[in-house]
Amino acid sequence: MAKQRVKFTFPTELIKEPVIWKLGREFDLVTNVRRADVTEDRGWVVLELEGDIGEIERGVRWVQGQGVRVDPVPGDIVEG
Protein backbone atom coordinates (compact mmCIF):
# COMPACT_ATOMS: atom_id res chain seq x y z
CA MET A 1 0.00 0.00 0.00
CA ALA A 2 1.23 3.47 -0.85
CA LYS A 3 0.42 6.85 0.66
CA GLN A 4 0.47 10.20 -1.07
CA ARG A 5 -0.05 13.65 0.43
CA VAL A 6 -1.77 16.05 -1.93
CA LYS A 7 -3.50 19.40 -2.01
CA PHE A 8 -6.76 19.77 -3.93
CA THR A 9 -7.76 23.28 -4.97
CA PHE A 10 -11.42 23.61 -5.97
CA PRO A 11 -12.80 26.20 -8.37
CA THR A 12 -16.06 27.95 -7.49
CA GLU A 13 -18.27 25.65 -9.56
CA LEU A 14 -17.03 22.55 -7.70
CA ILE A 15 -17.30 23.88 -4.15
CA LYS A 16 -20.63 22.12 -3.59
CA GLU A 17 -19.61 18.86 -5.31
CA PRO A 18 -18.69 15.93 -3.02
CA VAL A 19 -15.53 15.21 -5.03
CA ILE A 20 -13.60 13.56 -2.17
CA TRP A 21 -16.53 11.30 -1.28
CA LYS A 22 -16.84 10.27 -4.94
CA LEU A 23 -13.09 9.62 -5.12
CA GLY A 24 -13.37 7.16 -2.23
CA ARG A 25 -16.37 5.43 -3.84
CA GLU A 26 -15.13 5.24 -7.43
CA PHE A 27 -11.61 4.13 -6.52
CA ASP A 28 -10.22 1.76 -3.93
CA LEU A 29 -8.68 4.59 -1.92
CA VAL A 30 -8.79 5.77 1.66
CA THR A 31 -9.00 9.56 1.87
CA ASN A 32 -7.84 11.26 5.07
CA VAL A 33 -8.34 15.03 5.28
CA ARG A 34 -5.85 16.88 7.51
CA ARG A 35 -6.40 20.56 6.80
CA ALA A 36 -8.83 22.60 4.71
CA ASP A 37 -10.07 26.08 3.99
CA VAL A 38 -13.30 26.39 2.06
CA THR A 39 -15.10 29.66 1.38
CA GLU A 40 -18.11 30.40 -0.80
CA ASP A 41 -16.04 30.89 -3.94
CA ARG A 42 -12.88 28.89 -3.37
CA GLY A 43 -11.55 25.98 -1.40
CA TRP A 44 -8.50 23.85 -0.76
CA VAL A 45 -8.09 20.57 1.07
CA VAL A 46 -4.83 18.93 2.17
CA LEU A 47 -5.29 15.19 2.46
CA GLU A 48 -3.59 11.82 2.33
CA LEU A 49 -4.54 9.17 -0.20
CA GLU A 50 -3.82 5.56 0.68
CA GLY A 51 -4.07 2.62 -1.69
CA ASP A 52 -2.31 0.82 -4.49
CA ILE A 53 0.06 3.23 -6.30
CA GLY A 54 -1.68 2.65 -9.65
CA GLU A 55 -5.07 3.29 -8.05
CA ILE A 56 -3.76 6.55 -6.51
CA GLU A 57 -2.56 7.70 -9.94
CA ARG A 58 -5.89 6.81 -11.57
CA GLY A 59 -7.77 8.55 -8.78
CA VAL A 60 -5.66 11.71 -9.05
CA ARG A 61 -6.19 11.78 -12.83
CA TRP A 62 -9.94 11.47 -12.29
CA VAL A 63 -9.93 14.33 -9.77
CA GLN A 64 -7.98 16.49 -12.21
CA GLY A 65 -10.47 15.56 -14.91
CA GLN A 66 -13.26 16.94 -12.69
CA GLY A 67 -11.52 20.35 -12.80
CA VAL A 68 -9.75 20.20 -9.45
CA ARG A 69 -6.11 21.32 -9.28
CA VAL A 70 -3.86 18.73 -7.63
CA ASP A 71 -0.48 19.75 -6.18
CA PRO A 72 2.18 18.22 -3.94
CA VAL A 73 1.71 19.41 -0.32
CA PRO A 74 4.99 21.38 -0.19
CA GLY A 75 3.92 23.53 -3.17
CA ASP A 76 6.06 23.83 -6.30
CA ILE A 77 9.33 21.95 -6.03
CA VAL A 78 10.98 23.08 -9.25
CA GLU A 79 12.93 26.26 -8.44
CA GLY A 80 14.90 28.70 -10.52
Place this chain on the structure above:
Amino acid sequence: MTFARNLRCRECGRLYPLDPVHVCEFCFGPLEVFYDYRALARTLTRARIERGPPTMWRYADLLPCEAETAVDIGTGMTPLLRAANLGRLLGLNRLYIKNDCQNPTWSFKDRVVSVASSVARQFEFDTLACASTGNLANSVAAHAARAGMKAIVFIPADLEQGKIVGSAVYGPTLVAVDGSYDQVNRLCSELSDKYPWAFVNINVRPYYAEGSKTLAYEVCEQLGWQAPDHCIVPMASGSLFTKIYKGIKELAWLGLVDWRATRMSGAQAEGCCPIVEAWQRQSFDVRPQKPNTIAKSLAIGNPADGYYALKTLAHTSGEGVAVSDDEIVEGIRLLAETEGIFAETAGGVVVAALKRLAQQGRIGGDELVVAFITGAGLKTQEAVAQRLQPPLAIQPTMASFEEALSERMGALPASRRG
Protein backbone atom coordinates in the same frame (compact mmCIF):
# COMPACT_ATOMS: atom_id res chain seq x y z
CA MET B 1 27.65 26.00 18.31
CA THR B 2 24.09 25.59 17.19
CA PHE B 3 21.17 26.58 19.37
CA ALA B 4 18.58 24.83 17.19
CA ARG B 5 16.43 22.69 19.47
CA ASN B 6 13.37 21.50 17.54
CA LEU B 7 11.35 21.63 14.39
CA ARG B 8 7.98 23.27 14.95
CA CYS B 9 4.84 23.12 12.81
CA ARG B 10 3.99 26.57 11.48
CA GLU B 11 0.31 25.70 11.55
CA CYS B 12 -0.44 23.72 14.73
CA GLY B 13 2.77 24.37 16.71
CA ARG B 14 3.62 20.70 17.35
CA LEU B 15 7.29 20.07 18.09
CA TYR B 16 9.49 17.49 16.41
CA PRO B 17 13.12 16.42 16.91
CA LEU B 18 15.74 17.76 14.49
CA ASP B 19 15.27 15.05 11.85
CA PRO B 20 15.10 15.16 8.05
CA VAL B 21 11.34 15.78 7.97
CA HIS B 22 9.48 18.74 6.56
CA VAL B 23 5.77 18.22 7.16
CA CYS B 24 3.77 17.90 10.38
CA GLU B 25 2.43 14.36 10.71
CA PHE B 26 -0.84 15.68 12.12
CA CYS B 27 -1.90 18.60 9.93
CA PHE B 28 0.65 18.34 7.08
CA GLY B 29 1.71 21.93 7.84
CA PRO B 30 5.30 22.99 7.08
CA LEU B 31 7.97 22.66 9.78
CA GLU B 32 10.40 25.38 10.80
CA VAL B 33 13.58 25.30 12.89
CA PHE B 34 13.08 26.59 16.43
CA TYR B 35 16.01 27.86 18.53
CA ASP B 36 16.70 28.33 22.22
CA TYR B 37 16.66 32.12 22.12
CA ARG B 38 17.28 32.51 25.86
CA ALA B 39 20.54 30.59 25.61
CA LEU B 40 21.40 32.51 22.42
CA ALA B 41 20.83 35.82 24.19
CA ARG B 42 23.29 34.79 26.90
CA THR B 43 25.98 33.79 24.39
CA LEU B 44 25.71 35.78 21.19
CA THR B 45 27.31 39.21 20.95
CA ARG B 46 28.31 41.48 18.08
CA ALA B 47 31.97 40.85 18.96
CA ARG B 48 31.51 37.07 18.82
CA ILE B 49 30.06 37.38 15.32
CA GLU B 50 32.74 39.83 14.18
CA ARG B 51 35.45 37.36 15.23
CA GLY B 52 33.96 34.71 12.94
CA PRO B 53 34.99 33.81 9.38
CA PRO B 54 34.30 36.26 6.51
CA THR B 55 31.48 34.07 5.21
CA MET B 56 27.85 33.38 6.12
CA TRP B 57 29.14 30.89 8.71
CA ARG B 58 30.03 33.76 11.08
CA TYR B 59 26.33 33.45 11.98
CA ALA B 60 26.52 29.71 12.70
CA ASP B 61 24.98 30.23 16.16
CA LEU B 62 21.78 31.26 14.38
CA LEU B 63 21.82 28.33 11.95
CA PRO B 64 20.80 24.70 12.47
CA CYS B 65 24.28 23.13 12.16
CA GLU B 66 27.84 23.55 13.41
CA ALA B 67 30.29 25.82 11.55
CA GLU B 68 33.09 23.28 11.96
CA THR B 69 31.30 20.68 9.83
CA ALA B 70 29.69 23.11 7.38
CA VAL B 71 29.95 22.58 3.64
CA ASP B 72 31.37 26.00 2.85
CA ILE B 73 32.43 27.11 -0.62
CA GLY B 74 32.97 30.69 0.53
CA THR B 75 29.40 31.92 0.52
CA GLY B 76 28.27 35.20 2.04
CA MET B 77 29.59 38.54 3.23
CA THR B 78 28.72 39.85 -0.20
CA PRO B 79 28.94 43.63 -0.73
CA LEU B 80 26.35 46.07 0.56
CA LEU B 81 26.80 49.10 -1.68
CA ARG B 82 25.49 52.61 -1.22
CA ALA B 83 23.63 53.17 -4.49
CA ALA B 84 24.04 56.94 -4.79
CA ASN B 85 23.49 57.14 -8.57
CA LEU B 86 20.36 55.00 -8.68
CA GLY B 87 19.14 56.65 -5.47
CA ARG B 88 19.52 60.14 -6.96
CA LEU B 89 17.55 59.07 -10.02
CA LEU B 90 14.72 57.65 -7.92
CA GLY B 91 14.73 60.32 -5.22
CA LEU B 92 15.94 57.93 -2.53
CA ASN B 93 18.66 59.43 -0.37
CA ARG B 94 19.63 56.31 1.55
CA LEU B 95 19.45 53.46 -0.94
CA TYR B 96 21.67 50.38 -0.63
CA ILE B 97 22.10 47.36 -2.88
CA LYS B 98 22.85 43.98 -1.34
CA ASN B 99 24.77 42.37 -4.18
CA ASP B 100 24.38 38.62 -3.77
CA CYS B 101 25.57 38.03 -7.34
CA GLN B 102 29.00 37.65 -5.77
CA ASN B 103 28.43 34.25 -4.20
CA PRO B 104 30.45 31.26 -5.50
CA THR B 105 27.77 30.11 -7.98
CA TRP B 106 26.57 33.69 -8.48
CA SER B 107 23.28 33.60 -6.61
CA PHE B 108 21.83 33.64 -3.09
CA LYS B 109 20.99 29.95 -3.46
CA ASP B 110 24.48 29.19 -2.14
CA ARG B 111 23.27 30.34 1.28
CA VAL B 112 20.39 27.88 1.48
CA VAL B 113 22.26 25.02 -0.16
CA SER B 114 25.28 25.49 2.11
CA VAL B 115 23.00 24.87 5.11
CA ALA B 116 21.05 22.07 3.39
CA SER B 117 24.19 20.20 2.34
CA SER B 118 25.78 20.60 5.79
CA VAL B 119 22.67 19.19 7.47
CA ALA B 120 22.37 16.45 4.87
CA ARG B 121 25.90 15.31 5.67
CA GLN B 122 25.12 15.34 9.40
CA PHE B 123 22.09 13.13 8.69
CA GLU B 124 24.43 10.81 6.73
CA PHE B 125 22.76 11.22 3.36
CA ASP B 126 25.15 10.46 0.51
CA THR B 127 23.13 12.20 -2.23
CA LEU B 128 21.90 15.77 -2.69
CA ALA B 129 18.99 16.29 -5.08
CA CYS B 130 16.88 19.11 -6.49
CA ALA B 131 14.69 20.10 -9.43
CA SER B 132 15.69 23.40 -10.97
CA THR B 133 15.97 25.45 -14.10
CA GLY B 134 19.09 27.33 -13.02
CA ASN B 135 20.46 28.82 -9.82
CA LEU B 136 19.47 26.04 -7.43
CA ALA B 137 20.84 23.35 -9.77
CA ASN B 138 24.20 25.16 -10.03
CA SER B 139 24.49 25.47 -6.28
CA VAL B 140 23.45 21.91 -5.42
CA ALA B 141 25.93 20.49 -7.93
CA ALA B 142 28.76 22.68 -6.57
CA HIS B 143 28.09 21.91 -2.89
CA ALA B 144 27.77 18.17 -3.52
CA ALA B 145 31.17 18.27 -5.20
CA ARG B 146 32.70 20.10 -2.24
CA ALA B 147 31.06 17.75 0.26
CA GLY B 148 32.08 14.61 -1.60
CA MET B 149 28.42 13.71 -2.07
CA LYS B 150 26.58 12.48 -5.14
CA ALA B 151 24.23 14.93 -6.82
CA ILE B 152 21.09 14.23 -8.83
CA VAL B 153 19.66 17.29 -10.51
CA PHE B 154 16.36 17.24 -12.41
CA ILE B 155 16.05 19.78 -15.21
CA PRO B 156 13.42 20.39 -17.91
CA ALA B 157 14.21 18.61 -21.18
CA ASP B 158 14.12 21.89 -23.13
CA LEU B 159 16.59 23.78 -20.91
CA GLU B 160 19.12 25.82 -22.91
CA GLN B 161 22.64 24.37 -23.24
CA GLY B 162 24.19 27.41 -21.61
CA LYS B 163 22.21 26.80 -18.44
CA ILE B 164 23.16 23.12 -18.33
CA VAL B 165 26.90 23.87 -18.32
CA GLY B 166 26.70 25.80 -15.02
CA SER B 167 25.58 22.59 -13.31
CA ALA B 168 27.19 19.89 -15.46
CA VAL B 169 30.70 21.18 -14.84
CA TYR B 170 30.54 20.01 -11.19
CA GLY B 171 29.83 16.42 -12.28
CA PRO B 172 26.28 15.72 -11.04
CA THR B 173 23.87 13.23 -12.59
CA LEU B 174 21.67 15.50 -14.68
CA VAL B 175 18.22 14.14 -15.49
CA ALA B 176 16.33 15.94 -18.26
CA VAL B 177 12.59 15.38 -17.70
CA ASP B 178 10.31 15.57 -20.74
CA GLY B 179 7.12 16.75 -19.10
CA SER B 180 5.08 19.73 -18.02
CA TYR B 181 6.04 21.83 -15.03
CA ASP B 182 3.29 20.22 -12.92
CA GLN B 183 4.37 16.71 -13.92
CA VAL B 184 7.97 17.43 -12.88
CA ASN B 185 6.72 18.73 -9.53
CA ARG B 186 4.69 15.62 -8.87
CA LEU B 187 7.48 13.30 -9.98
CA CYS B 188 9.99 14.96 -7.64
CA SER B 189 7.55 14.82 -4.75
CA GLU B 190 7.13 11.07 -5.31
CA LEU B 191 10.90 10.54 -5.73
CA SER B 192 11.58 12.28 -2.44
CA ASP B 193 9.26 9.79 -0.71
CA LYS B 194 10.86 6.80 -2.40
CA TYR B 195 14.63 7.41 -2.39
CA PRO B 196 16.94 8.13 0.55
CA TRP B 197 18.24 11.40 -0.84
CA ALA B 198 18.44 14.83 0.69
CA PHE B 199 16.09 16.69 -1.63
CA VAL B 200 17.22 20.16 -0.60
CA ASN B 201 13.87 21.92 -0.89
CA ILE B 202 11.69 18.98 0.19
CA ASN B 203 12.82 16.75 3.06
CA VAL B 204 15.52 19.11 4.38
CA ARG B 205 13.57 22.27 3.50
CA PRO B 206 13.19 23.50 7.11
CA TYR B 207 17.00 23.68 7.38
CA TYR B 208 17.58 24.85 3.80
CA ALA B 209 15.28 27.84 4.27
CA GLU B 210 17.22 29.03 7.32
CA GLY B 211 20.21 29.90 5.12
CA SER B 212 18.31 32.90 3.73
CA LYS B 213 18.36 34.57 7.15
CA THR B 214 22.07 35.25 6.72
CA LEU B 215 21.21 37.92 4.14
CA ALA B 216 19.43 39.88 6.88
CA TYR B 217 22.25 39.36 9.40
CA GLU B 218 24.86 40.59 6.92
CA VAL B 219 22.87 43.66 5.93
CA CYS B 220 22.37 44.67 9.57
CA GLU B 221 26.03 44.12 10.42
CA GLN B 222 27.19 45.97 7.28
CA LEU B 223 24.94 48.91 8.20
CA GLY B 224 26.84 49.20 11.48
CA TRP B 225 24.42 46.97 13.40
CA GLN B 226 21.19 48.65 12.43
CA ALA B 227 18.14 47.29 10.66
CA PRO B 228 16.89 48.90 7.43
CA ASP B 229 13.66 50.89 7.34
CA HIS B 230 12.53 49.12 4.20
CA CYS B 231 13.58 45.96 2.32
CA ILE B 232 12.69 45.26 -1.32
CA VAL B 233 12.92 41.53 -1.95
CA PRO B 234 12.09 39.31 -4.94
CA MET B 235 9.45 36.66 -4.22
CA ALA B 236 9.29 33.19 -5.79
CA SER B 237 8.21 30.62 -3.18
CA GLY B 238 8.12 33.48 -0.65
CA SER B 239 10.67 31.74 1.58
CA LEU B 240 13.51 34.25 1.09
CA PHE B 241 11.12 37.11 1.84
CA THR B 242 9.87 35.63 5.12
CA LYS B 243 13.33 34.51 6.24
CA ILE B 244 14.91 37.94 5.75
CA TYR B 245 12.24 39.30 8.05
CA LYS B 246 12.80 36.46 10.52
CA GLY B 247 16.54 37.29 10.53
CA ILE B 248 15.89 40.95 11.34
CA LYS B 249 13.46 40.01 14.11
CA GLU B 250 15.95 37.56 15.63
CA LEU B 251 18.70 40.19 15.81
CA ALA B 252 16.26 42.57 17.50
CA TRP B 253 15.08 39.90 20.00
CA LEU B 254 18.72 39.22 20.86
CA GLY B 255 19.47 42.90 21.37
CA LEU B 256 22.02 43.04 18.53
CA VAL B 257 20.06 45.73 16.65
CA ASP B 258 17.34 48.17 17.67
CA TRP B 259 13.85 47.32 16.48
CA ARG B 260 12.90 49.66 13.62
CA ALA B 261 9.64 48.10 12.43
CA THR B 262 11.25 47.31 9.09
CA ARG B 263 8.80 47.33 6.20
CA MET B 264 9.06 44.31 3.91
CA SER B 265 8.00 44.85 0.29
CA GLY B 266 7.93 41.96 -2.18
CA ALA B 267 8.38 42.03 -5.95
CA GLN B 268 7.17 39.57 -8.58
CA ALA B 269 6.83 39.49 -12.35
CA GLU B 270 3.34 40.10 -13.76
CA GLY B 271 3.67 36.80 -15.64
CA CYS B 272 3.87 34.89 -12.35
CA CYS B 273 2.62 36.86 -9.36
CA PRO B 274 0.36 34.65 -7.23
CA ILE B 275 1.49 36.35 -4.00
CA VAL B 276 1.08 39.93 -5.24
CA GLU B 277 -2.26 39.01 -6.85
CA ALA B 278 -3.57 37.77 -3.47
CA TRP B 279 -2.14 40.87 -1.74
CA GLN B 280 -3.98 43.10 -4.21
CA ARG B 281 -7.22 41.23 -3.42
CA GLN B 282 -6.44 41.75 0.28
CA SER B 283 -6.66 38.00 0.73
CA PHE B 284 -4.44 35.33 2.28
CA ASP B 285 -5.70 32.80 -0.26
CA VAL B 286 -2.97 32.28 -2.89
CA ARG B 287 -4.38 31.18 -6.22
CA PRO B 288 -1.86 29.11 -8.23
CA GLN B 289 -0.85 30.53 -11.63
CA LYS B 290 0.79 29.17 -14.78
CA PRO B 291 4.10 31.05 -15.11
CA ASN B 292 4.77 33.06 -18.25
CA THR B 293 7.62 35.50 -17.70
CA ILE B 294 11.27 36.05 -18.55
CA ALA B 295 12.01 36.02 -14.79
CA LYS B 296 12.42 32.24 -14.72
CA SER B 297 14.12 32.22 -11.32
CA LEU B 298 10.92 33.65 -9.80
CA ALA B 299 8.51 31.52 -11.84
CA ILE B 300 6.84 29.54 -9.06
CA GLY B 301 3.12 29.34 -9.76
CA ASN B 302 2.17 27.61 -6.51
CA PRO B 303 4.46 29.15 -3.88
CA ALA B 304 5.09 27.02 -0.79
CA ASP B 305 5.43 30.05 1.49
CA GLY B 306 2.95 32.32 -0.25
CA TYR B 307 0.60 32.45 2.72
CA TYR B 308 3.44 33.34 5.11
CA ALA B 309 4.78 35.97 2.72
CA LEU B 310 1.32 37.57 2.70
CA LYS B 311 1.28 37.58 6.50
CA THR B 312 4.69 39.31 6.50
CA LEU B 313 3.51 41.89 3.95
CA ALA B 314 0.46 42.64 6.09
CA HIS B 315 2.32 42.60 9.41
CA THR B 316 5.03 45.01 8.24
CA SER B 317 2.81 47.34 6.16
CA GLY B 318 4.86 46.35 3.14
CA GLU B 319 3.93 46.67 -0.50
CA GLY B 320 3.40 43.96 -3.11
CA VAL B 321 4.47 44.94 -6.62
CA ALA B 322 4.20 43.05 -9.92
CA VAL B 323 6.15 44.38 -12.91
CA SER B 324 6.02 43.62 -16.63
CA ASP B 325 8.75 41.87 -18.63
CA ASP B 326 9.60 45.20 -20.29
CA GLU B 327 10.03 46.83 -16.89
CA ILE B 328 12.25 43.91 -15.83
CA VAL B 329 14.61 44.46 -18.77
CA GLU B 330 14.61 48.19 -18.09
CA GLY B 331 15.38 47.45 -14.44
CA ILE B 332 18.37 45.28 -15.34
CA ARG B 333 19.73 48.05 -17.56
CA LEU B 334 19.06 50.77 -15.01
CA LEU B 335 21.01 48.94 -12.31
CA ALA B 336 23.86 48.15 -14.69
CA GLU B 337 24.07 51.69 -16.10
CA THR B 338 23.86 53.47 -12.75
CA GLU B 339 25.70 51.18 -10.34
CA GLY B 340 27.78 48.83 -12.51
CA ILE B 341 25.96 45.69 -11.35
CA PHE B 342 24.71 43.20 -13.92
CA ALA B 343 21.79 41.35 -12.30
CA GLU B 344 19.71 38.49 -13.59
CA THR B 345 16.00 38.95 -14.25
CA ALA B 346 15.05 38.69 -10.55
CA GLY B 347 17.26 41.75 -9.97
CA GLY B 348 15.42 43.53 -12.78
CA VAL B 349 12.15 42.74 -10.99
CA VAL B 350 13.47 44.28 -7.77
CA VAL B 351 14.80 47.46 -9.43
CA ALA B 352 11.60 47.90 -11.45
CA ALA B 353 9.52 47.49 -8.28
CA LEU B 354 11.77 49.92 -6.43
CA LYS B 355 11.35 52.46 -9.21
CA ARG B 356 7.59 52.14 -9.17
CA LEU B 357 7.34 52.42 -5.39
CA ALA B 358 9.60 55.49 -5.40
CA GLN B 359 7.69 57.20 -8.23
CA GLN B 360 4.37 56.57 -6.50
CA GLY B 361 5.68 57.92 -3.20
CA ARG B 362 5.22 54.57 -1.48
CA ILE B 363 8.81 54.77 -0.22
CA GLY B 364 9.91 57.88 1.65
CA GLY B 365 12.96 59.72 0.27
CA ASP B 366 14.82 59.46 3.57
CA GLU B 367 14.00 55.84 4.38
CA LEU B 368 17.00 53.54 4.71
CA VAL B 369 16.15 51.19 1.85
CA VAL B 370 17.90 47.93 0.94
CA ALA B 371 17.20 46.30 -2.42
CA PHE B 372 18.21 42.63 -2.57
CA ILE B 373 19.86 41.59 -5.83
CA THR B 374 19.96 37.80 -5.68
CA GLY B 375 21.61 36.54 -8.87
CA ALA B 376 24.09 37.53 -11.58
CA GLY B 377 23.10 38.64 -15.06
CA LEU B 378 25.47 36.42 -17.03
CA LYS B 379 23.03 33.58 -16.34
CA THR B 380 20.14 35.28 -18.14
CA GLN B 381 21.86 37.19 -20.93
CA GLU B 382 19.13 36.33 -23.41
CA ALA B 383 16.71 38.56 -21.47
CA VAL B 384 18.59 41.72 -22.39
CA ALA B 385 20.81 40.74 -25.33
CA GLN B 386 18.38 41.91 -28.01
CA ARG B 387 17.75 45.25 -26.31
CA LEU B 388 21.32 46.47 -26.04
CA GLN B 389 23.06 48.75 -28.49
CA PRO B 390 25.13 46.70 -30.95
CA PRO B 391 28.87 47.48 -31.07
CA LEU B 392 30.07 50.08 -33.57
CA ALA B 393 31.33 48.19 -36.63
CA ILE B 394 34.30 50.01 -38.21
CA GLN B 395 37.24 49.54 -40.54
CA PRO B 396 40.71 49.83 -38.92
CA THR B 397 41.05 53.51 -39.84
CA MET B 398 40.65 56.76 -37.89
CA ALA B 399 38.14 58.06 -40.43
CA SER B 400 35.92 55.02 -40.12
CA PHE B 401 36.03 55.22 -36.32
CA GLU B 402 35.20 58.92 -36.20
CA GLU B 403 32.38 58.58 -38.70
CA ALA B 404 30.78 55.75 -36.72
CA LEU B 405 31.24 57.53 -33.38
CA SER B 406 29.77 60.81 -34.56
CA GLU B 407 26.77 58.93 -35.99
CA ARG B 408 26.19 57.25 -32.63
CA MET B 409 26.91 60.26 -30.40
CA GLY B 410 25.81 63.10 -32.65
CA ALA B 411 29.25 64.75 -32.43
CA LEU B 412 32.83 63.75 -31.77
CA PRO B 413 34.28 64.32 -28.29
CA ALA B 414 37.03 66.96 -27.98
CA SER B 415 40.45 65.56 -28.96
CA ARG B 416 43.67 66.06 -26.96
CA ARG B 417 45.15 68.19 -29.75
CA GLY B 418 42.26 70.68 -29.55
